[in-house]
Amino acid sequence: MKIIYDSNKIVLDNISNFNLDEILDCGQCFRFYKTENIWEGVVAKQSVQISQDGNRVVFHNTTKEFFDSVLKDYFHLNYDYSAVAKLIEADEILAPTARFAPGIRLLKQDPFETLISFIISQNNNIKRIKSIVKTLCENFGEDMGGYYAFPTPKQLSNATTQDLAVLRAGFRDKYILDAATKVAGGEVNLSSIYNMSHDEGRTELIKIHGVGTKVADCVLLYGYQKLDAFPLDVWMKRAMAVLYPEGLPSKYTNFGGIVQQYIFHYIRHNPEKFEA
DNA sequence: GCCCAGGGAATCG
DNA sequence: CGATTCCATGGG
Numbered sequence: 001m002k003i004i005y006d007s008n009k010i011v012l013d014n015i016s017n018f019n020l021d022e023i024l025d026c027g028q029c030f031r032f033y034k035t036e037n038i039w040e041g042v043v044a045k046q047s048v049q050i051s052q053d054g055n056r057v058v059f060h061n062t063t064k065e066f067f068d069s070v071l072k073d074y075f076h077l078n079y080d081y082s083a084v085a086k087l088i089e090a091d092e093i094l095a096p097t098a099r100f101a102p103g104i105r106l107l108k109q110d111p112f113e114t115l116i117s118f119i120i121s122q123n124n125n126i127k128r129i130k131s132i133v134k135t136l137c138e139n140f141g142e143d144m145g146g147y148y149a150f151p152t153p154k155q156l157s158n159a160t161t162q163d164l165a166v167l168r169a170g171f172r173d174k175y176i177l178d179a180a181t182k183v184a185g186g187e188v189n190l191s192s193i194y195n196m197s198h199d200e201g202r203t204e205l206i207k208i209h210g211v212g213t214k215v216a217d218c219v220l221l222y223g224y225q226k227l228d229a230f231p232l233d234v235w236m237k238r239a240m241a242v243l244y245p246e247g248l249p250s251k252y253t254n255f256g257g258i259v260q261q262y263i264f265h266y267i268r269h270n271p272e273k274f275e276a
Numbered sequence: 277g278c279c280c281a282g283g284g285a286a287t288c289g
Numbered sequence: 290c291g292a293t294t295c296c297a298t299g300g301g
Contacts, residue, residue, distance in 0.1 A: 170297025
């Protein structure tokens with residue numbers, strides 16, 4: 001893969017194991033929308049437009065500084081996914097999942113955004129999660145001129161449950177507020193979690209009312225890239241009952257989160273293969 | 277009208 | 290510990 005820095009765009013040429021459709025539409029992030037051939041979203045308060053044509057990926061209207069300091073990490077470009085994909089394809093149980101979407105990668109998102117997004121995700125569906133997150137940004141995030149930043153803990157903690165009613169988030173209102181209040185007040189220290197183990201990070205996140213093991217694992221995986229996190233939602237439980245009733249083989253635990261993403265995306269698109 | 281959705285808290289045994 | 294029930298809302 002070669003990175004080409006142009007005046008106002010960055011090109012990733014001859015890239016492998018990278019597919020925008022699979023990365024941005026596999027249930028790990030909720031702020032990207034595709035129109036025509038352009039995926040558009042907001043990363044670190046910046047509007048981002050990306051397109052892909054085969055092995056060529058183009059980041060439009062961006063700078064070398066932003067790409068090197070933010071986007072490179074966001075798309076996990078320093079990680080060798082071909083090695084993981086190769087390993088998974090050699091496992092006859094997992095091979096179909098890797099062959100189905102070999103371009104999946106894990107995004108390194110903002111911890112607070114990931115936290116609130118996955119609180120919203122509980123007992124919900126992806127389409128509605130995206131809709132609620134969009135309304136959340138439009139009503140409580142900073143107006144960046146044509147688009148909105150994800151609200152800060154302070155911005156959200158100033159809201160009341162009545163204010164949050166516009167989200168139509170139902171019973172999750174109080175969970176969102178508790179998370180924002182505890183993070184803004186320092187009761188939950190999100191930046192400290194970077195240096196914590198998986199278990200310690202879980203303990204810290206579960207202090208929030210409305211955050212259990214599943215949401216915590218999603219935050220640890222997608223917000224902190226703790227690759228040993230293995231979130232089990234209703235779909236993953238269904239898939240695991242068929243693929244690995246005895247649990248995930250230990251040889252995968254170091255990067256179980258990536259395996260999880262292959263499996264999750266596969267069952268979402270092939271549910272009939274997992275019916276009881 | 278019914279069932280379900282990237283769950284978790286509260287309660288009960 | 291595990292099992293059950295309730296929680297708001299919208300799409301299929």
